[in-house]
Amino acid sequence: MTNQENETPSVAEQPATTSTTEAAAENPSAKVIASLLALKESNPKVFFGGIGGIVLVLLIIIMSGGSESGVVSQSAIKNLVVGQKYVLKSANAYDPGATVRLVSVPGAIAAYDDTEAADRNGVCQNMAQGTQVTVVDLADAYGKKNSYAKVKIEGGDCNGNEGWALAIDVQ
16 A cells, blocks of 8 residues: 555545535525525615515504404493392402492492591491392483482391492492
């Protein structure tokens, strides 16, 4: 064996392995990225305009919403009839222990202050949900018809007492 045959080829003489351009040709995502970077370098206005266009289309899709018009569920407001029996149920509370406030004058509900213990524990002012009542009278307020209902309590310790409640709390 000669010396030439025993020598290993130097790094410069070795065949070239796959270059980055050949790797890009084999990997499609790398090819796309390489072309985008080349576009960015050669024509930045087109590159950034394309990105802005894509963002604009995505914003239009997101903001357009859907064709369904979902309605937020709310408490059903009944057309109250004087003389009919109903129950008290707070429209704004999911707590079964919540009470419904009865006041002596319609419209006072928005202004009551229960900072005093007598206001919180007054006789027949805070009624438990589910209390049976009969509607005695209806009152308009703030441009809305029948906003308040005067109710007579049926049963319990407050049987026969009357007070005003929000009509939405009488169901």
